[in-house]
Amino acid sequence: MRLKPLKSDVIIKLSEICVGFDDEKILNNINLDIYNKSFATLLGPSGCGKTTTLRIIGGFEKPTSGHLYFEGVNITNLPPYKRNVNTVFQKYALFPHLNVYENIAFGLKIKKFSKKEISLKVGEMLELVNLVPFDKRSIDRLSGGQQQRVAIARALVNSPKVLLLDEPLGALDLKLRKDMQAELKRIQQSLEITFIYVTHDQEEALTMSDIVIVMNQGEIQQIGTPLDIYNEPENAFVADFIGESNIIDGTMKEDFLVNFLGNNFVCVDGGFSPDEPVDVVIRPEDVKVLDDTTMKLTGIVKSIIFKGVHYEMVVDSCGYSWLIHSTVPQEPGKMIGLEIAPNDIHIMRKKEG
Amino acid sequence: MNKLKVLSLPYMMWVCLFTVVPLIIVLFFALTTENGELTIMNVSGVGRYFSVIIKSILIAGVVTLASLLVAYPFSYILSQMEFKTGNFILFISLLPMWVNFLLRAYAWVTILEKNGLLNRVLGFFFSWKLDIINTKMAVAIGMVYNYLPFMVLALFSTMRKINIGMIEAAQDLGASGFGVFRKVILPLSMPGVISGVNMVFVPAVSTFIISRMLGGGSNMLIGDLIDMQFLGNIYNPHVGAAISLVLMILILLCMSLMNQFGSEDMEGKLI
Ligand SMILES: Nc1ncnc2c1ncn2[C@@H]1O[C@H](COP(=O)(O)OP(=O)(O)OP(=O)(O)O)[C@@H](O)[C@H]1O
Ligand SMILES: [Mg+2]
Numbered sequence: 001m002r003l004k005p006l007k008s009d010v011i012i013k014l015s016e017i018c019v020g021f022d023d024e025k026i027l028n029n030i031n032l033d034i035y036n037k038s039f040a041t042l043l044g045p046s047g048c049g050k051t052t053t054l055r056i057i058g059g060f061e062k063p064t065s066g067h068l069y070f071e072g073v074n075i076t077n078l079p080p081y082k083r084n085v086n087t088v089f090q091k092y093a094l095f096p097h098l099n100v101y102e103n104i105a106f107g108l109k110i111k112k113f114s115k116k117e118i119s120l121k122v123g124e125m126l127e128l129v130n131l132v133p134f135d136k137r138s139i140d141r142l143s144g145g146q147q148q149r150v151a152i153a154r155a156l157v158n159s160p161k162v163l164l165l166d167e168p169l170g171a172l173d174l175k176l177r178k179d180m181q182a183e184l185k186r187i188q189q190s191l192e193i194t195f196i197y198v199t200h201d202q203e204e205a206l207t208m209s210d211i212v213i214v215m216n217q218g219e220i221q222q223i224g225t226p227l228d229i230y231n232e233p234e235n236a237f238v239a240d241f242i243g244e245s246n247i248i249d250g251t252m253k254e255d256f257l258v259n260f261l262g263n264n265f266v267c268v269d270g271g272f273s274p275d276e277p278v279d280v281v282i283r284p285e286d287v288k289v290l291d292d293t294t295m296k297l298t299g300i301v302k303s304i305i306f307k308g309v310h311y312e313m314v315v316d317s318c319g320y321s322w323l324i325h326s327t328v329p330q331e332p333g334k335m336i337g338l339e340i341a342p343n344d345i346h347i348m349r350k351k352e353g
Numbered sequence: 354m355n356k357l358k359v360l361s362l363p364y365m366m367w368v369c370l371f372t373v374v375p376l377i378i379v380l381f382f383a384l385t386t387e388n389g390e391l392t393i394m395n396v397s398g399v400g401r402y403f404s405v406i407i408k409s410i411l412i413a414g415v416v417t418l419a420s421l422l423v424a425y426p427f428s429y430i431l432s433q434m435e436f437k438t439g440n441f442i443l444f445i446s447l448l449p450m451w452v453n454f455l456l457r458a459y460a461w462v463t464i465l466e467k468n469g470l471l472n473r474v475l476g477f478f479f480s481w482k483l484d485i486i487n488t489k490m491a492v493a494i495g496m497v498y499n500y501l502p503f504m505v506l507a508l509f510s511t512m513r514k515i516n517i518g519m520i521e522a523a524q525d526l527g528a529s530g531f532g533v534f535r536k537v538i539l540p541l542s543m544p545g546v547i548s549g550v551n552m553v554f555v556p557a558v559s560t561f562i563i564s565r566m567l568g569g570g571s572n573m574l575i576g577d578l579i580d581m582q583f584l585g586n587i588y589n590p591h592v593g594a595a596i597s598l599v600l601m602i603l604i605l606l607c608m609s610l611m612n613q614f615g616s617e618d619m620e621g622k623l624i
Pocket of ligand 1: 021045046047048050051052053090173200221344
């Protein structure tokens with residue numbers, strides 16, 4: 001178990017960071033604490049500002065307003081080469097005029113390490129990323145996945161306090177991706193480095209991270225452990241982005257009673273004003289399909305696809321198309337009953353504005 | 354494939370007609386006498402002009418180096434500018450190329466001559482004057498002015514291709530401004546340096562007219578010598594062809610020597 005980090009353990013702090021490119025707001029009031037030695041993941045759809053956030057931390061982008069702290073020191077205006085942070089770039093940015101070995105050695109040479117130390121450290125890195133036989137290869141004769149691993153090694157070899165990784169596994173096939181995920185996690189834990197990881201793959205975020213930061217349209221939607229994020233999404237966007245969800249308009253009748261699709265349901269959330277409109281979020285796997293058609297909710301199976309572990313069904317009920325996961329197949333066109341347990345009904349406040 | 358071959362036919366004919374055939378004619382003239390007999394006298398006689406050849410190569414070398422030193426920072430600054438701004442300034446700076454080169458050389462005469470623009474400006478501030486006209490220096494200045502655009506174009510097009518990502522990666526790994534330049538920009542711009550040097554040095558070696566206009570009678574270059582064999586009162590195309598032949602071989606030697614310095618397959622590696 002990870003212990004609850006102390007306040008003094010914050011290594012990177014973003015405070016009210018805003019970024020705009022000609023009138024367009026790219027990041028809006030980002031407040032974020034990254035704890036030392038943690039694996040934090042920025043998760044969000046394409047274009048939501050993940051790379052921009054990393055570039056702020058790396059020093060390649062100046063915030064329009066706001067401050068960045070490294071171990072409590074304001075480094076908002078420190079140039080990138082003076083920061084104890086290294087980056088694995090989204091587009092690798094390997095040096096085409098240098099071979100694999102020279103690419104990895106680049107940072108060490110600049111820091112004036114001796115030849116012996118360099119060859120030792122680079123050797124270790126080559127081993128770590130499984131590229132020992134490729135050390136003399138030129139970059140343009142590597143596969144995408146191999147280039148990605150060179151990029152990881154080139155950053156890691158400098159033993160930075162914080163490693164920024166911008167979708168570092170994007171180019172890998174599923175199997176290698178899984179292997180590298182485990183590998184990166186192992187590296188992060190054994191070297192005790194803080195990782196700030198960017199991905200738009202929710203599964204990757206949930207399996208690897210200590211903390212997940214869900215972003216959308218330049219704003220943080222939720223910060224929490226993978227479990228929090230999955231089980232207690234704070235708003236409809238997070239619920240929808242983390243796994244598929246049924247999101248239905250509803251109104252809160254009173255505490256623990258919600259109305260949607262023309263029926264009242266008992267739920268476990270309270271603290272809303274009476275008749276407040278809300279988003280009702282229900283996971284596809286939380287809807288039980290019954291043959292009993294006297295239930296509150298009934299529907300007609302529209303389609304069914306086999307997904308390997310389960311069947312994915314679309315069920316029309318009271319004018320809403322439900323997405324339902326079930327291990328029992330149903331005939332399309334059949335009338336079925338739907339049952340939802342009270343603690344599987346998640347109530348989200350509608351986003352104001 | 355066959356279609357492509359057909360399409361390249363006009364070019365092949367062009368090359369044959371205007372490159373290969375003239376080369377053969379030059380070779381023929383260089384190795385024959387007026388009566389059409391084979392001889393190596395013309396070629397061996399080129400030795401007489403050894404000092405002119407050396408001087409031409411040296412001046413061309415100095416001119417190439419000077420162009421490189423001027424064009425490199427200029428092209429780099431241009432390449433870092435916003436796309437449109439960079440292109441516009443490039444266009445402006447290349448505009449003088451549209452003016453006939455004789456006119457441009459005359460312009461330099463009026464600037465550098467004894468009572469020219471330069472000395473009048475200097476005379477306004479100081480009590481001394483510069484005696485540049487009719488020296489090697491004047492020839493070199495005129496040549497740099499003439500060939501600079503080629504260097505700028507070669508460097509600029511290569512530097513434009515250097516990905517900003519490379520520069521950021523170097524900074525990320527701890528390289529300061531100068532480190533980035535030395536370890537990334539310089540090596541990645543080498544292909545441009547090499548093609549720029551080629552594009553300036555080759556025409557510079559065989560420069561003519563400019564040298565006569567700015568250098569007076571005493572600073573003749575090999576180009577002028579060849580010119581005189583064909584259009585001057587000496588008229589001896591056989592000797593002219595022989596000098597040209599020797600010059601071509603020397604340039605080829607110089608170029609292959611120069612190209613040894615840069616790694617050959619750099620061009621393809623730029624992202
Ligand atoms: N230099 C720039 N000028 C103008 N707009 C930019 C610039 N860089 C990024 N943007 C915009 O900022 C937004 C966020 O970009 P960013 O690269 O941070 O997204 P991202 O979350 O990393 O997306 P992806 O997952 O596709 O990499 C995008 O809408 C993008 O178009
Ligand atoms: Mg990105």
